[in-house]
Amino acid sequence: MMSFNYFVAFFFIVLGLYCMVTRHNLFKVVIGMSIVDYGANLLIVTVGATNGGTAPVYTGAEIVAGTVFVDPIPMALTLTSIVISACITAMALALVIKMYQHYGTLDTRKIRRLNG
């Protein structure tokens, strides 16, 4: 089960990178960036997960022998990372809108005035 998660996480990262490399539409490039971030987030969550673990919330009732908490730190990390990637995506989309106004196209192959 867990190894499947790792597999999916790296699959997402590779998929996102593939999307960034091959798609020539600015929006699709941004989508690729997001997919990479999802992959990384899934990876972090998986690192902290335990089979059969419960939420690390201490209410007193859960404490019986054999109960396992999942590691809470990766969850905190994931939350932070999701917030950050949302910011980055918003920023990228804002830039895309501006670029569309400026260049009149969304094709990356035409937006290359800085080259050489």
Added chain:
Amino acid sequence: MQVFLDVLGLLFKVFFFPGLAFTLVVSFLLAGLDRKLVARMQRRVGPPLLQPVYDYLKCLGKETIIPRKANRAMFLAAPLLGVASVLVTALFIPVGGAAAFSANGDTVVVLYLLTLASVTVIMGSAASGSPFAGVGLSREMVSMISYELPFVLVLLAVGRVAGAGTALGVTFSFADIAAYQAANGVLLGHVALLPAALAMLLVIPCEVGQQPFDIDEAETEICEGVLAEYSGHPLARYKLMHNVKMFVMSGLFCALFLNIQTGFLLLDGVIFAVLCCVVTFLSMSVPHAVCARFKVEQVFKFYWTIVAGLAAVSLALVWLGL
């Protein structure tokens, strides 16, 4: 008393022997000799031996004209700085065993000071605002890039041989190189260094800007290029710099490959001067007499393939311990 004598000794070394006075005398001698030899090889009579001195004095008597578009400060400061840097370079070149001035790592200092001299020429001509000077400086720059690579390789190869016994396995000090040669014979006798010596002989004319490598001041093509706007005192300084550079480069060859110590300071000086004359003849007069001027791109190609190749072969051989 001892301090006083030491200072006096240092002053003597810096200003007379093997310092500035010796440098200037030998420089003018070499320049005159070069012109005479080239003339003789071309079946001309040639100027008198002291012609460079006359030229220099005559330039000093001429009016200094500063072009209207020039940046005055840089235009006048550049030749001064150029002369100063080559003269300081000369102080680091050991005559026999002793240089006027020595520091650890002085081969790199010499490398940099010579670069500085080229840079002053470039900056001076850039400041003149003339298009001929612009073309000249671009060529000077290309020739600088050209000779720098083989020059570095030669210094590394020699440093490796002479510094094999030291902790780092390499030396950047003329004193070490001189000491090695005093103990083991001149480095020209070292088989692995022969290609490097040849490369060095070829680097000399380009560094000095002597025909056939004087692409930066090709007078028939770009009206003296970098020197197009210069006259009077600044021009005299450039001429002086050119002469001293001849001495520095041939002296450098002697220091790296042919350092002979007899123990007598004066005799060392004489031997050094004679060797300088020989190196000048081989590396500057003969190519000047037999070759036409190279094109810019030819110079670059020549130095980065053939000359650098020779030096690299030497370095590789030396590294393999041959």
Added chain:
Amino acid sequence: MSNFPILAVMALFMGAFINSLTGRRSRRVGNIVVFIAMAIALCLMLALIPPVFIEGQVITYWMGGWAPEAGWAYGIGLEVDALSLFFGLIVTIAVMVSGVYSFTYMAKDDSQVNFYTLFLMLSGSVLGLVLSGDLFNIFVMVEIMTFSAVALTAFRNDYEGALEGAFKYLVVGSIGSMCILVGTALIYANLHTLNMAQMAAMLPTQHNTVLVLAFGFLFVGFATKAFLFPFQPLAADAHAVAPASISLMISGVLTKCGVYGIIRLCYGLFQNIDTAAVQYLVTGFGCVTMFVCVTMAFNQHNFKRLLAFHSISQVGYVITAVGLGSALGVSAGLFHAVNHTLFKGLLFLVAGAVQHETGSLDLDGLGGLSKKMPRTCLLFLVGAASISGLPPFNGFASKWMIYQACFAKAGESGNFFYVLVCVVALITSVLTLASFVKVAQSVFYGQLPARYNDVHDCPAAMRAPIWVLAALCALLGVFPGFITRFFLKPATGAALDATAYADQMLGGSHAASAADFQLLGNWSPLVWVVLLLVVCCAVTIVAVSAKKGMAPVLEPAPLAPTDREDVCVAPENAKYEPFFSGEESEYSQVGGSDLFWGFKENWRKYFSFWHRWHSGIVNDYALYGVVALAAVLLYCLLFV
């Protein structure tokens, strides 16, 4: 004392907050807030010098008082050893200079309040990055840094290419951020800690595939932030279009974060710099970077884009030196890192001054500005001499150390590879020099186009920060022994002695040590600067005493522009005109791009290859990044 680091970081972030509250009403109040925030950060960093550098302490601070228990770090910590503080000082000094310069430089822009908010966020995040003792916090700081740097790059979004440069930076930079995040996650999966001191204590004893992969990911992540080889197009695009003070930040400060990360990674966390494979990896990256970027600079027509490539080339020097894995190498790298910030900042600010006064950065269109902007020109010459490694400026001192380090390494290991590294470094230095001659000729010397006849020198308030950088360049060049003794040795010691880092953080009592290394030549530039001056004076005296025949130099008559734009009226006295072999005097500047004809002609295939390689398409740049990542991961799996 122990809360100084967090106060310094918070001062900058709080400054950003307060600035956005107050700066909208009055720019003056906003500027004062910005200045105070920067000053507090700088003073706190300076106050840490005596305990950290002189007494050798390591300052630790646990957020919320969550100190480690039983040698296990739970909380988020800040740890300032000499290495962190060294970079902290670089950062705060550069921030101060850049901020003060911006007050004048950005004065005519609108929405300045946003500019300074982002600027302080950038500063705070960078400072937080180098002071942090927690790997995940480093990731967060990297993201804030990238975010604000991208926003600032696009700040003048009507400027040609600004959006484009920012977008590329964001997209390809996100690959680097992802790498850092994944690397962190992989380390956490193995060690269950995010604290770097804990990692330094645990990592060297463990060796498995996942950790090797983590190393590869983190290395590529920090390499992206330092803009090493396949990532250099980002730097070029971002620098060229950002405001000059932000170019200073990107080149002088952001790249340092990458350098800091690589040093921490190889020396502190994994401590695998002793293995030949890692040395090859790091040095090779640095070497390729410095050579490719310096040759790319030959192709450029934009002043700041050219500077950008040089900037990355110099970072290549730093990485090369760091990769040698010796005490001498690290100190040479650190010395060059601080020098890089100084001279590169200086040059970017000069470019900003030129842009501020003429409105152009086009190397082919500028010329002859030395008569109009003499002081700026002088400052430029100082910067150019420094970056080209001409003595007596600081670039020479540090490059000299790098050559020595390379050669010492070659001598110790008997490996010819390091001789080649040394040769490439020397050649790069010469090419740098040549390239700056091109800038000098095409911006400050040569002929002045008539349209710039009424250009003035930039305001003194803009020159003052540049003077500070120039003075530091000269001081570090003339007294390299000072910085070596008081700053480089402790910082190198901290980099090499990871045990001390771990022990101090986790409550042990291992004293930090200063590295001991020997320089090949005790290079004393002062002596021969004096020598040079003496000879200069001597030549002048001789010349003056023989001055009889010298006519007085006439003051040139002022130029009168005609209706044709670039042609001036015919001279009254042709003697004072440049020589034209009898032709009419026309505007005939030798363009910057024509200066290297002989060189470029021979290498035209090489140059056109790299020209095509820097295609400007964001997908291509992402591809290079992905390929580099794959290659590094493969290399790590096979050899590390």
